[in-house]
Amino acid sequence: xxxxxxxxxxxxxxxxxxxxxxxxxxxxxxxxxxxxxxxxxxxxxxxxxxxxxxxxxxxxxxxxxxxxxxxxxxxxxxxxxxxxxxxxxxxxxxxxxxxxxxxxxxxxxxxxx
Amino acid sequence: xxxxxxxxxxxxxxxxxxxxxxxxxxxxxxxxxxxxxxxxxxxxxxxxxxxxxxxxxxxxxxxxxxxxxxxxxxxxxxxxxxxxxxxxxxxxxxxxxxxxxxxxxxxxxxxxxxxxx
Numbered sequence: 001x002x003x004x005x006x007x008x009x010x011x012x013x014x015x016x017x018x019x020x021x022x023x024x025x026x027x028x029x030x031x032x033x034x035x036x037x038x039x040x041x042x043x044x045x046x047x048x049x050x051x052x053x054x055x056x057x058x059x060x061x062x063x064x065x066x067x068x069x070x071x072x073x074x075x076x077x078x079x080x081x082x083x084x085x086x087x088x089x090x091x092x093x094x095x096x097x098x099x100x101x102x103x104x105x106x107x108x109x110x111x112x113x
Numbered sequence: 114x115x116x117x118x119x120x121x122x123x124x125x126x127x128x129x130x131x132x133x134x135x136x137x138x139x140x141x142x143x144x145x146x147x148x149x150x151x152x153x154x155x156x157x158x159x160x161x162x163x164x165x166x167x168x169x170x171x172x173x174x175x176x177x178x179x180x181x182x183x184x185x186x187x188x189x190x191x192x193x194x195x196x197x198x199x200x201x202x203x204x205x206x207x208x209x210x211x212x213x214x215x216x217x218x219x220x221x222x223x224x225x226x227x228x229x230x
Binding site: 033035041042043044045048088090093099100101102103104105106108 | 145147154155156157159162206208210217218219220221222223224
């Protein structure tokens with residue numbers, strides 16, 4: 001089955017520093033989704049990437065899908081305390097999966113004020 | 114935006130009790146819903162796919178008789194943890210895509226924290 005890795009597992013940054021998390025798949029992906037889960041909360045959808053080499057921006061967040069569609073990254077510029085949480089990538093369960101996704105292990109971000 | 118409501122938010126009960134968790138789609142119809150379990154500091158693990166009008170599909174290693182899923186209407190799926198034991202204590206979350214189909218983002222309920230004493 002599909003396997004997805006995320007690094008790093010944890011990241012502690014000073015407020016204002018940048019942050020990047022990487023997601024890697026063992027197989028070529030049709031799409032990849034990113035979610036954020038605040039401590040004690042539920043995952044919230046951030047974005048979906050579909051095209052090879054795609055780059056999308058949401059304010060201070062930049063999402064990238066690799067050319068081979070096997071990896072993706074999420075970069076946050078000038079982190080703020082509101083960025084604290086765990087960031088998960090989610091990939092299709094299989095090439096024929098219908099809505100079903102599996103979640104990466106997540107990267108937990110701590111921001112020191 | 115799309116909203117998924119989950120109830121209850123917290124459950125604390127004695128070992129051996131059965132617990133029912135409800136997941137509702139509030140402003141859209143969900144023919145498919147997903148149930149996840151999340152242990153502290155871990156990722157979401159898919160337990161089962163709830164299909165309206167048919168049997169749920171369970172992931173490998175998930176006991177069907179332990180975790181009963183019913184999807185009786187287009188807006189409601191329920192997960193019943195039968196004869197719960199302390200090892201069943203976890204954060205249970207449901208999700209649903211607003212539009213069934215490939216590559217649709219999931220909208221999550223607030224989750225249910227289950228503590229079995």
